[in-house]
Amino acid sequence: MKYNSVTIAIGALLLVIFATLLFMFQVRTTEVAVVTTFGRPTRPISEPGAYFKWPWPIQRVYKVDQRIHNFESFEQVLTSDGYNLLLSVYVGWNINDPKMFFPRFGGSESKAQSSLEGLVRNAYSGVVGRHPFVHFVSTEEKELKFSDIENEMLQRIQADAQANNYGIQIKFLGIKKLELPESVTKLVFERMQSERQVKVSEIQYKGESDAAAIRSAADLESAKLLAEAEAEATTIRGLGDLETAKSYDVFKQEPALANFLLQLRGLEDFLKERATLVLDLETSPLNLLKSAPSAPNTKK
Amino acid sequence: MTTEEIKLTPARRTAPIEPPPPPEVPDDSSSQALSDALRSSFAIIKVLMIGLVLVCLGSGFFTGGPQEKAVILRFGRPVGEGEKMLLGPGPHWAMPYPIDEVVKIPVGVMQSVRSTIGWYATTAALEAAGQEPPPGASLNPERDGYLFTGDANIIHVRGTLSYRIKEPGLQYAFSFSNASNLVQNAFNSALVFAAARYRVDDVLTHDFAGFRELVQRRLVQLIDQQQLGIVVDQIALQPIPPRQLKDQFNAVAEAEAKRGKVLNDARTYESQAINNARAQASQLKAEAQGERSTLVASVAAEAARFNHLLPQYRANSELFMRQYKSETIHRVMTNAQEKWVIPPGQKRLQIDREPPKLKTLPQKPAEPGHE
Numbered sequence: 001m002k003y004n005s006v007t008i009a010i011g012a013l014l015l016v017i018f019a020t021l022l023f024m025f026q027v028r029t030t031e032v033a034v035v036t037t038f039g040r041p042t043r044p045i046s047e048p049g050a051y052f053k054w055p056w057p058i059q060r061v062y063k064v065d066q067r068i069h070n071f072e073s074f075e076q077v078l079t080s081d082g083y084n085l086l087l088s089v090y091v092g093w094n095i096n097d098p099k100m101f102f103p104r105f106g107g108s109e110s111k112a113q114s115s116l117e118g119l120v121r122n123a124y125s126g127v128v129g130r131h132p133f134v135h136f137v138s139t140e141e142k143e144l145k146f147s148d149i150e151n152e153m154l155q156r157i158q159a160d161a162q163a164n165n166y167g168i169q170i171k172f173l174g175i176k177k178l179e180l181p182e183s184v185t186k187l188v189f190e191r192m193q194s195e196r197q198v199k200v201s202e203i204q205y206k207g208e209s210d211a212a213a214i215r216s217a218a219d220l221e222s223a224k225l226l227a228e229a230e231a232e233a234t235t236i237r238g239l240g241d242l243e244t245a246k247s248y249d250v251f252k253q254e255p256a257l258a259n260f261l262l263q264l265r266g267l268e269d270f271l272k273e274r275a276t277l278v279l280d281l282e283t284s285p286l287n288l289l290k291s292a293p294s295a296p297n298t299k300k
Numbered sequence: 301m302t303t304e305e306i307k308l309t310p311a312r313r314t315a316p317i318e319p320p321p322p323p324e325v326p327d328d329s330s331s332q333a334l335s336d337a338l339r340s341s342f343a344i345i346k347v348l349m350i351g352l353v354l355v356c357l358g359s360g361f362f363t364g365g366p367q368e369k370a371v372i373l374r375f376g377r378p379v380g381e382g383e384k385m386l387l388g389p390g391p392h393w394a395m396p397y398p399i400d401e402v403v404k405i406p407v408g409v410m411q412s413v414r415s416t417i418g419w420y421a422t423t424a425a426l427e428a429a430g431q432e433p434p435p436g437a438s439l440n441p442e443r444d445g446y447l448f449t450g451d452a453n454i455i456h457v458r459g460t461l462s463y464r465i466k467e468p469g470l471q472y473a474f475s476f477s478n479a480s481n482l483v484q485n486a487f488n489s490a491l492v493f494a495a496a497r498y499r500v501d502d503v504l505t506h507d508f509a510g511f512r513e514l515v516q517r518r519l520v521q522l523i524d525q526q527q528l529g530i531v532v533d534q535i536a537l538q539p540i541p542p543r544q545l546k547d548q549f550n551a552v553a554e555a556e557a558k559r560g561k562v563l564n565d566a567r568t569y570e571s572q573a574i575n576n577a578r579a580q581a582s583q584l585k586a587e588a589q590g591e592r593s594t595l596v597a598s599v600a601a602e603a604a605r606f607n608h609l610l611p612q613y614r615a616n617s618e619l620f621m622r623q624y625k626s627e628t629i630h631r632v633m634t635n636a637q638e639k640w641v642i643p644p645g646q647k648r649l650q651i652d653r654e655p656p657k658l659k660t661l662p663q664k665p666a667e668p669g670h671e
Contacts, residue, residue, distance in 0.1 A: 138497065144450075225577040257606070273635075281642075
């Protein structure tokens with residue numbers, strides 16, 4: 001009896017597991033699923049968890065990855081002003097409606113990607129062809145429409161995917177490469193080369209002229225400084241003259257004496273150093289050497 | 301089991317007394333062997349079963365690392381709500397597969413992606429050897445990458461983006477089939493975006509920091525828009541001019557260096573000239589100041605002397621003047637270096653002698669004679 005109960009328990013457990021496998025299925029958080037009844041999609045499942053189904057061949061479950069996938073595309077396009085651009089974009093897309101997605105693509109992501117490729121190609125010619133080259137590449141912020149182009153392409157692809165009932169959603173789009181045809185790069189190099197040469201002479205010229213400007217400005221500045229100092233010096237001297245004027249008033253009391261002193265001072269200053277005097281005997285006090293003193297008689 | 305043994309033993313004992321049923325003898329030994337075998341195999345199976353159950357339950361234990369979070373998916377659905385579904389470091393237990401699945405998210409671990417869409421075609425072997433393939437005349441868009449700048453120049457830029465998964469990391473772990481690929485493409489896109497509005501010289505030299513800043517800003521914007529759920533840690537970029545035009549770009553750099561030198565020389569000249577002028581100017585002013593004070597002082601002294609002499613003069617001007625004059629003449633004559641006295645009547649003076657050599661220059665020749 002004991003073995004029997006154990007056996008029964010084990011048997012029942014196995015049965016439950018078997019039934020579970022037959023009647024239940026899991027949808028992972030990264031997945032969406034669709035249940036088909038006799039081959040027709042009847043029940044889409046977008047929430048993760050465990051679900052019930054009738055066993056095959058009545059119902060079948062198809063699960064698809066609903067995570068965002070990376071799709072890249074590379075295309076040569078003509079801008080509205082006739083430039084050839086090699087543009088590479090990447091697209092983040094995912095499956096959001098398994099009920100639509102499943103019958104169209106049979107659950108195959110690669111099939112969906114090739115349809116997506118067609119949409120992206122349409123967006124290339126439809127959107128890029130309406131923009132001139134400067135909308136892609138420019139130093140003028142106003143001209144650039146880089147993000148706008150990305151957004152236009154995205155909206156276009158989103159609208160197309162919606163209209164075609166692909167059951168997929170385009171999350172974002174970005175330009176990841178922007179190049180020119182190989183033959184054009186050669187021309188660009190030639191232009192860049194001449195630009196470099198122009199730049200070298202420009203820099204040389206600019207350096208020299210800037211240096212000359214600095215030098216002449218410095219000369220001007222120092223001349224100005226000197227002239228100002230000169231003027232100030234003259235003012236200072238003038239002040240000195242002004243200050244002495246008061247002292248000169250003193251001399252007015254007796255101009256004769258002042259004059260006399262001034263003359264004597266002048267004489268003394270004049271004959272201060274290394275002077276050679278040639279005098280005759282008439283000169284005072286040499287006249288004393290002669291005979292009788294006579295009236296003094298100065299001689300300069 | 302014991303009951304069976306007990307049952308079997310009397311049967312053996314009675315064998316000599318009663319003739320045993322002929323098929324029983326072989327049955328007896330074979331069934332015994334069978335039951336023994338069954339018994340031991342049952343025991344082994346039991347131990348195995350218990351072991352398996354234990355292993356099964358035990359395998360549910362796992363530990364979270366210091367830089368990761370774990371999420372338990374029960375029947376595919378995360379266990380817990382919001383932040384609570386994230387399990388930190390330490391031991392945890394999950395039910396065995398297929399009921400539970402443990403997903404570990406390396407939050408806080410530094411990850412990096414490289415961008416080479418702006419770099420010429422090279423191989424890992426050449427890269428390791430520090431060499432590069434010889435540049436061709438043009439760039440093949442299939443193989444060679446480059447960026448197109450706002451002033452329509454071609455440059456090469458490559459870079460490394462270091463990033464971490466932003467907490468809680470559910471977005472990064474569950475929303476993308478290949479998240480690092482999308483991060484790399486966002487990085488590529490940010491580079492193309494930034495280059496398209498920068499001048500070639502600004503990227504290479506003048507404003508490289510600004511360029512990198514713009515790349516980072518754009519990248520962060522894209523990460524937000526696309527909800528990649530990462531944090532940018534660092535962006536390292538390496539820009540170079542196209543190898544085809546290396547010499548030309550070097551020539552520009554040299555010209556700039558030379559220009560810098562010329563300008564520096566000019567600035568040195570400027571500061572010297574102005575400093576000299578300042579020094580000269582202040583000297584001029586100081587001199588004037590000096591002259592002023594000397595003049596004022598000397599005139600004041602003169603005036604004082606005048607005041608001093610005035611009473612004497614007023615007392616007897618004739619005498620004062622004579623006295624004063626002869627004093628002065630005396631002084632003058634004493635100071636004079638040479639004196640010649642001409643006797644009365646002599647009208648001519650012959651001077652023919654070497655002028656005395658003095659240490660101080662300029663020496664006036666002796667005055668010509670006077671008549």
